[in-house]
Amino acid sequence: MTISTQNTANGFYGACLRSDMSQATADAFWAAAFVAIQSETNAPEAAVRAFLDSRHGQHFADGLLHLLFEPHLQIGPDIRAIAAQEVARWQGWSIDRQTERMFGIPHGWPYLTGWVEYYSVIKDDQTGAA
Numbered sequence: 419m420t421i422s423t424q425n426t427a428n429g430f431y432g433a434c435l436r437s438d439m440s441q442a443t444a445d446a447f448w449a450a451a452f453v454a455i456q457s458e459t460n461a462p463e464a465a466v467r468a469f470l471d472s473r474h475g476q477h478f479a480d481g482l483l484h485l486l487f488e489p490h491l492q493i494g495p496d497i498r499a500i501a502a503q504e505v506a507r508w509q510g511w512s513i514d515r516q517t518e519r520m521f522g523i524p525h526g527w528p529y530l531t532g533w534v535e536y537y538s539v540i541k542d543d544q545t546g547a548a
Contacts (some may be wrong), residue, residue, distance in 0.1 A: 423471055447482060450504075458530065
């Protein structure tokens with residue numbers, strides 16, 4: 419299950435729309451990315467949405483769009499496969515010491531997991547939740 423974006427102008431969704439994607443296609447990419455990220459990170463829906471609505475969500479979309487529009491990569495139009503590949507790419511990186519110092523995400527964590535968790539905490543701080 420997915421929940422809708424709260425940031426149609428920016429973040430993941432905005433990047434999709436700026437690429438001249440139709441709203442229906444952007445919705446499909448949102449759903450595929452949302453499911454792939456949640457499945458990989460086991461994060462709550464609100465955390466996945468907060469990540470995708472962020473500037474890091476925009477960068478995540480940029481990676482998906484690169485995979486979609488680069489014919490030499492030969493992934494094909496399967497948006498779930500594209501989302502899974504981008505999740506794997508982000509999870510293949512890890513949080514470095516500078517990011518740990520600046521944002522408090524533990525050094526060595528998988529990059530995607532770290533940023534999804536970070537935006538979960540930021541979202542909770544903004545809403546006053548514990």
